[in-house]
Amino acid sequence: MRTIIWALMLWCAASITGASPAAARDYPFCIKGCDFGGNGDCIFTSYQQCQASASGRDAYCDANPYFNAPADPRPNQGRRSGKRF
Secondary structure, eight states, X not given: OHHHHHHHHHHHHHXXXXXXXXXXXXXXXXXXXXXXXXTOEEEXXXXXXXXXXXXXXXXXXXXXXXXXXXXXXXXXXOOOOSOOO
């Protein structure tokens, strides 16, 4: 019975630590401060949203260093040369 409990505890700990970096890459802004640990809580899609949550608290907002912005799927469409009729 103890083996099952230890295995379950290890599995929970591994799943918690493994989920954080992936989730952190999904949002561009983090709230940081003494209540939010080392990297902060990166759950905000806009700076204004983060500022509203930080308002009145010992917290500040910063860019997420792990955020990977999606690439623009449209090709660069520069000016066309030639006349258009």
